[in-house]
Amino acid sequence: KAGVTQTPRYLIKTRGQQVTLSCSPISGHRSVSWYQQTPGQGLQFLFEYFSETQRNKGNFPGRFSGRQFSNSRSEMNVSTLELGDSALYLCASSLGQGIAPLHFGNGTRLTVT
């Protein structure tokens, strides 16, 4: 079974631009969650999508948004990029029902200059 795939792996953007990150979950997984990892901050929850609906949301500004498609693939968008948005963005998928361990992709490393 293929794992969670995130594209692109690396991205360099300029302050003020916007960016879209993509995530393909494990086949059969209906839940996709997004996390931001910065040095010294661990993994911070952005949002979770289940069956094309945002089911849960963390404490991030509205510049961070996402969506999920009917095939469970998900995209995350960050508008008006700031230097502080530089981070590793991780996507994780799960069955989405009950307590199930998250399966993470290898992340997209975003650098904002």
Next chain:
Amino acid sequence: DQQVKQNSPSLSVQEGRISILNCDYTNSMFDYFLWYKKYPAEGPTFLISISSIKDKNEDGRFTVFLNKSAKHLSLHIVPSQPGDSAVYFCAAVTYKSGAGSYQLTFGKGTKLSVIP
């Protein structure tokens, strides 16, 4: 406020010895805990979990202990191997009734170095 704390940013252990990684939490509503391991340039991978109704769970060289009264859990790795060198994240689970889903709250991680 940080609800899941891993107070040791790093830990060095000799190969063959025991590694003990600690995690403290403040929210008594957490009812399930997980440990993840992360190598550089890879995503975290699930290692072991424990329900709040248990105080110990073992899987091969990995054992997780939970002390609910102290709101503390620990991961023991015995014996430690060089391949165990990674960042270890503790995560706690709560049920978000409004969302109808479970949410994981992660600690900041502990970098384990196993010295050959």
